[in-house]
Amino acid sequence: MIKKLFILSVLFFSFSILKAQNITIVNNGKSDYCIVVPAKASTYEMTAAKLLQEYIQKISKCELPIVTDKNQSKKQEILIGLTNRTKDNIIKNKKKTLKEDGYYLFTNEEKLLILGGSGKGIIYGVTGFLEDYLHCRRYSQTYEFIPAKGTITIPMIDDTQIPPADIRIVHCEFTKDSTYEYFRKLVEIKDIWNDGAYHGYFVHTLQRIIPSDKYFKTHPEYFSVVNGVRVPWGQYCLSNPEVLKVAIAHMKEQITKHPNIKYWSVSQNDNYYSCECDNCKAIDLEEGSPSGLMIRFVNEIAKAFPDKVITTLAYQYTRKPPLKTKPLDNVMITLCTIELNRSKPIETDTSSAGFCKEIIDWGKLTKKIMLWDYETEFSSSFGPFPLYNTLQPNIQFFTKNNVMAHFQQCNGKHSENFGELKCYLLSKLLWNPYADVDIIINDFMNGFYGDAAMYLRQYFDMLHSECKKADIHLDIYGNPVWLAQNILSDINMIKYNQLFDKAEKAVASNPEVLGRVKAARLPIMFSAMEIAKSDLFGPRGWYREVNGKYVKKPEMNKMLEDFYALCKHDSIQALNEKGLTPEFYYNSTLRTIDVQVEGNLAFKKKVLCYPQPDPKYYGMGPQLLTNGVRGNEDYKINWLGWEDLDASIVVDMDSITTMNEVSISTLHLPDVWIIHPTSVVCLVSDDNINYKFVDDLKPDADLKYKTDIHNFTFNLKNTKAKYIKFNLTSVKKLPLWHAYKGSKAWIFVDEITVK
Numbered sequence: 001m002i003k004k005l006f007i008l009s010v011l012f013f014s015f016s017i018l019k020a021q022n023i024t025i026v027n028n029g030k031s032d033y034c035i036v037v038p039a040k041a042s043t044y045e046m047t048a049a050k051l052l053q054e055y056i057q058k059i060s061k062c063e064l065p066i067v068t069d070k071n072q073s074k075k076q077e078i079l080i081g082l083t084n085r086t087k088d089n090i091i092k093n094k095k096k097t098l099k100e101d102g103y104y105l106f107t108n109e110e111k112l113l114i115l116g117g118s119g120k121g122i123i124y125g126v127t128g129f130l131e132d133y134l135h136c137r138r139y140s141q142t143y144e145f146i147p148a149k150g151t152i153t154i155p156m157i158d159d160t161q162i163p164p165a166d167i168r169i170v171h172c173e174f175t176k177d178s179t180y181e182y183f184r185k186l187v188e189i190k191d192i193w194n195d196g197a198y199h200g201y202f203v204h205t206l207q208r209i210i211p212s213d214k215y216f217k218t219h220p221e222y223f224s225v226v227n228g229v230r231v232p233w234g235q236y237c238l239s240n241p242e243v244l245k246v247a248i249a250h251m252k253e254q255i256t257k258h259p260n261i262k263y264w265s266v267s268q269n270d271n272y273y274s275c276e277c278d279n280c281k282a283i284d285l286e287e288g289s290p291s292g293l294m295i296r297f298v299n300e301i302a303k304a305f306p307d308k309v310i311t312t313l314a315y316q317y318t319r320k321p322p323l324k325t326k327p328l329d330n331v332m333i334t335l336c337t338i339e340l341n342r343s344k345p346i347e348t349d350t351s352s353a354g355f356c357k358e359i360i361d362w363g364k365l366t367k368k369i370m371l372w373d374y375e376t377e378f379s380s381s382f383g384p385f386p387l388y389n390t391l392q393p394n395i396q397f398f399t400k401n402n403v404m405a406h407f408q409q410c411n412g413k414h415s416e417n418f419g420e421l422k423c424y425l426l427s428k429l430l431w432n433p434y435a436d437v438d439i440i441i442n443d444f445m446n447g448f449y450g451d452a453a454m455y456l457r458q459y460f461d462m463l464h465s466e467c468k469k470a471d472i473h474l475d476i477y478g479n480p481v482w483l484a485q486n487i488l489s490d491i492n493m494i495k496y497n498q499l500f501d502k503a504e505k506a507v508a509s510n511p512e513v514l515g516r517v518k519a520a521r522l523p524i525m526f527s528a529m530e531i532a533k534s535d536l537f538g539p540r541g542w543y544r545e546v547n548g549k550y551v552k553k554p555e556m557n558k559m560l561e562d563f564y565a566l567c568k569h570d571s572i573q574a575l576n577e578k579g580l581t582p583e584f585y586y587n588s589t590l591r592t593i594d595v596q597v598e599g600n601l602a603f604k605k606k607v608l609c610y611p612q613p614d615p616k617y618y619g620m621g622p623q624l625l626t627n628g629v630r631g632n633e634d635y636k637i638n639w640l641g642w643e644d645l646d647a648s649i650v651v652d653m654d655s656i657t658t659m660n661e662v663s664i665s666t667l668h669l670p671d672v673w674i675i676h677p678t679s680v681v682c683l684v685s686d687d688n689i690n691y692k693f694v695d696d697l698k699p700d701a702d703l704k705y706k707t708d709i710h711n712f713t714f715n716l717k718n719t720k721a722k723y724i725k726f727n728l729t730s731v732k733k734l735p736l737w738h739a740y741k742g743s744k745a746w747i748f749v750d751e752i753t754v755k
């Protein structure tokens with residue numbers, strides 16, 4: 001029997017080689033084919049069969065029946081999974097090599113076999129077949145391209161595909177659609193870490209495993225020593241064996257209740273406060289990093305649950321790998337790229353050298369790394385974010401260093417910086433890091449933007465070449481105003497708008513595609529408005545001087561109205577990660593542009609700063625302080641910042657001026673390490689040499705985490721002077737109540753007014 005099978009298998013393969021011909025599955029809307037599933041087909045096999053049936057019907061209007069392998073075999077069959085038609089051991093063994101998500105497409109005689117791994121591979125086999133051989137495309141959750149044709153012919157196929165990463169998550173709203181998810185071959189967090197309505201253990205889980213409100217009172221010794229005392233808000237005393245016992249007992253209870261979940265996170269809380277007790281410190285020293293103690297702890301949990309994968313973070317204080325302890329085979333390390341520059345590939349960017357060393361070193365210790373990467377601008381999702389050139393080299397670099405799970409936080413949304421393209425391309429690269437990016441982008445542009453594709457591609461390429469030329473740090477907490485002198489310079493914005501004008505004209509007769517092109521333009525509109533708001537009366541501002549008076553530019557007002565209308569039309573929910581709604585943005589923009597400059601004697605007067613503000617928060621430079629616009633809670637616009645420094649600011653009033661009142665504003669936003677100055681001293685002078693003291697004012701001392709804008713107002717009582725000086729004293733280091741106490745603090749300063 002074994003011998004016979006072997007001969008059969010040789011024949012099976014030789015036929016396919018000799019008979020290199022096409023197979024016609026549907027001919028002029030008619031077909032003799034059926035889709036065959038195993039008699040005991042799995043849910044995934046049935047999903048795959050139905051998906052194939054649905055799409056063949058969409059292409060050709062011909063519905064192929066789905067039958068089980070109990071039906072009599074015939075020549076024209078598409079086999080889903082291992083049916084009783086497959087007797088060949090080589091094929092049967094092939095299945096084992098496909099891991100969970102891989103697939104194998106193979107034609108023999110007139111049969112097509114679609115074989116999948118132990119997971120969703122069979123579904124991906126169908127979507128891979130539909131994309132690669134029948135040219136179907138699923139570009140977004142709502143738009144797909146299906147070639148309509150009555151006859152479906154395929155070549156002889158022998159195609160094995162196995163992705164290098166087991167877990168491929170592109171975190172975005174599109175994957176909520178299951179068909180999109182199948183075509184993109186992606187999973188969501190819930191597919192891996194949850195069990196139906198039960199939310200499993202995904203990240204920062206130790207607080208859930210050993211809750212401080214349950215244990216701190218009775219067992220303070222379970223918790224971190226910080227500055228000599230045990231605290232409930234830090235991490236855990238992981239060298240204490242009792243902590244391990246509590247953790248194992250807790251995990252056992254959860255894992256027993258939810259045996260289907262394979263991945264469980266045991267990971268540090270989201271703070272820096274690891275334990276400073278003698279035992280923990282000794283292990284930290286021995287391991288060269290607090291990660292050693294963390295891995296020793298997690299390894300013990302992994303030993304207790306050998307059939308599970310225990311995931312943990314190498315993050316903040318644990319990012320440096322240990323010198324001695326290796327993670328066990330069923331431990332997965334999660335690394336994060338949050339602070340890295342997005343304008344250059346990580347591997348070749350000198351500013352990312354520290355991270356590179358850490359991932360390479362972790363890669364030497366374990367074959368199980370999960371990479372939490374970021375491809376979105378959190379603080380300003382609607383500014384252009386030209387990072388596409390980095391996606392492929394980064395994914396290749398991660399793959400080379402044993403990354404087997406990806407969490408790509410691109411937060412892709414409709415209209416957001418080619419959001420659909422970003423998810424599409426990322427999914428293709430996670431499946432095959434060596435895919436041809438140019439072909440993928442062109443295919444997407446042509447399919448999604450139709451006749452406008454050429455212009456959209458030019459805009460896309462220009463954004464990236466300008467980004468390369470500018471050699472900037474592209475921050476996920478950035479702002480379009482920061483790019484106003486390079487990528488979004490006046491001349492570049494004119495060119496971008498010309499391309500969009502041409503693009504809109506090219507698809508003017510197709511409302512659906514026109515809508516997509518208009519959506520792609522939103523980041524340029526958003527940027528133009530942000531730049532205009534940052535310097536309302538400047539050359540790119542919202543106002544224009546007409547006969548000595550400032551009037552709002554009608555084209556800017558129209559842009560705001562158009563932007564808001566497009567956002568409403570496209571049901572856009574938020575313009576940044578914190579949920580800034582288009583409605584809120586619209587109204588706050590109206591407030592910002594409604595300024596009163598009359599009566600402000602400081603308006604447009606020359607300002608000098610000593611030292612210069614930090615380049616990161618420099619905006620339009622010192623003149624920002626007398627541009628007539630007050631900053632608001634958005635610290636990136638209309639504020640100047642100094643890190644770890646005092647600042648001195650001088651306003652030159654041009655001539656001796658009678659003044660009653662002067663004021664200067666500062667911002668207090670502790671979440672981003674901005675703290676009010678401890679004091680602001682005001683002085684006046686006629687010659688900028690000899691100064692007269694006016695007053696020394698202090699802000700409210702008890703603000704702590706409360707956001708605040710403080711106007712320091714000085715009463716001058718008809719003082720005559722030409723120069724006004726403000727000396728601001730910074731706290732320099734974050735105060736004791738702050739979670740990051742001792743780190744460098746900022747002072748932020750805005751509008752100076754004189755009456």
Ligand SMILES: [Zn+2]
Pocket residue numbers: 224225236237238239240275276277278279280281
């Ligand atoms: Zn300790």
